[in-house]
Amino acid sequence: MERMLITDEDIKEYVNKNKDKWLKEKEEKKFKLESLFSSYDYMNWLNRFTAKHENFCDDDFIYFFEELPKNDLEQVKNLALFFEGIREYADKNYIYPNIYEYQSYYGIKDSVNEVYYKIGVIEGQGGSFFCDRVEPTSELDFIDFNDIMNNKVGENVEEIENGLDNMSSLVISLYEKGVPIEAIKDTFDKTIKEIELSKENGKEYKK
16 A cells, blocks of 8 residues: 655645634633633642541542532633643742652642642653642742732842853853863762762752
8 A cells, every 4th residue: 555645835835824823722721821820729629628638649530520510620621721831930930840650740839728739640651630739838939829820020030040141151161272172071060979979868059
């Protein structure tokens, strides 16, 4: 049986046919994401829902969807998008997720209802998004939802960006002076590993 070859023209035609659909879906997703962080509605729903379901994943009710009211089911489905918004805010403020085995999550504080959560993703085939209602602990830093909602810039963001700019300028300067890029990279990697090792051992890094 002769195989059909897909040409560049076929690809262009497919893209053009679906362009409007993709743009519409993109706009709808953007609007939905903004809606989740424009008010306290989702956090208030999480507070009510986790009072009964302290730990849940967005795929927990795939086969038992009839167990939930329609609004709850819709909000459970929104957890993935909610996590995406949290991650976008965290990235802009140099806040990195906690990693545990196959989980990647952030601590989130609901300062209105005084409730704390771990919200993240379990990596795997497709990934599952989860929310755990937790007790506040010094071992986990919590992002205040109010800060996300108000797009608050972290106190040390400017300092971090200035430091990164200085580091970038130093790397360029060393490279222009003839220092091999491999030597620069190896030095950075070695220093980072030493810092990580000190951190694991609960010690302050000293050069």
